[in-house]
Amino acid sequence: MADELAASVLKYLSENEPIDTQDLAKVLNVDHQKIVGVVKSLQSLGEIINAEQRLNKSYELTEEGKQVAEKGSHEALIFHAIPDGGIPQAELMKTVPNAKIGFSKAMQAGWVQMDKKSEGGPKVFKKVDKIEDSVQDCMRRIQDLNLDGITDNQKNEYKKRKLVQEVKFASYLLSKGADFKLSIAKQEVDLTPEMISKGSWKDKTFKEYNFNALGVMPHCGHLHPLMKVRAEYRQIFLEMGFTEMPTNNFIESSFWNFDVLFQPQQHPARDAHDTFFISDPASAHTFPMDYLERVKKVHSVGGYGSQGYKYDWSIDEAKKNILRTHTTAVTSRMLYKVAQQPEFKPVKYFSIDRVFRNENLDNTHLAEFHQIEGVVADYGLTLGDLIGVINEFFKKLGITKLRFKPAYNPYTEPSMEVFSYHEGLKKWVEIGNSGIFRPEMLLPMGLPEGVNAIAWGLSLERPTMIKYKIDNIRELIGSKVNLQMVYDNPVCRLDK
């Protein structure tokens, strides 16, 4: 507390009670808020003073009112702009700001007169030799918080002219309390070891703990917005009973990323224009060879009711190491592992992790993104189940207006693009892709006849950019990211 100011308040109060804090502020020539601060501090020390709150109404100048206080009223400026020989009205209107209101008020005040028959149009002349600018005087008094003598009519007039605005504020009627005293012992804020050892604490007063005070915001790490959104999507999958897949391998063989998904080796997505190939180690060497042979066969001559692609499948092509182009590479590994179990049990898996594509870069696309993928494997799953689980997933995001459009994926048949109606853009926007994995993918794994696997995917970046209103993906990811954006963005809550 400002101890000197507190002492002044107590001294003045001891000789002049009761007194309102507004009057006390004028007497002590300090800002009213400082007096209020001292009152609050004194109240926290016990019954030293009584402070009865009073609600007050006052006036303060608007910016225009401050201009009038400084330079004079609009009508006074108009009066002083008129030369002795008069001035054409049209010319007068260009001389000072707010000339129109100034001229009208000057006419009302009888300061000026107009000769409408003057040659060349209406001419304005002074009607008096000098004026008293009462408006400016009032503005200056209001500026000094001295409203004495200013009538209600004048206040209403100035409010109407937008020169002043009404303000409401609290003040306090002070009087001496039961424990009134003129001096306040300095309050200690810390109990030191020295005070304890010397016993000096006994003669001191201590500031009460303010248990409502907020703690100091600790400087700590902050989750990147992408990671906040990932946590939200992860929570949705967990609520739906899905188990997270292990995605901790960015490098994958073409075999697991493409071949097991029945994606032919000539597919354009498999060339260097779309995929990043690893130079060292360029090839993978460990495969389940019996499974590899079944994959080779289904590509080259078909099987399981499929005619295959009828090409000479190359193991060297399958061995090529790449940066995985989709998390479906992980899904294929997981489904293969399920197929190796002695007895099939239905599964629900999900993954959210980085994938890499050698694509053209633009404001919304980098050479990598986080793919979100959900997969369910069970007997007799249908397209209706796929539509149902996708509806349930997006409903947890607050999105209920979905449409499904037939599409093509090499590894799913049928496939569907998922669309949601964007109320802001007033149009349907693509929010994901989905499908039923082909038998040429599932059966070579060894999954039982009748077991289907339905899956869907979307990106993490698109919803994050929408959520945080980011237009350029480089503001979200990469070396140019403004880390303050990471600190400042609130906890992410996707609409439930």
Ligand code: FB9
């Ligand atoms: O995420 C996408 N769009 C999207 C998602 C969410 C969103 O807001 C949230 C709802 C609140 C807004 C938009 N898309 C997929 C659609 C487009 O953005 C598209 O232009 C970009 N796509 C990426 C790939 O493009 C190279 C998004 C990414 C994508 C596409 C397909 C899959 C995964 C990610 C898939 C799959 C799949 C299909 C079948 C079986 C298994 C996986």
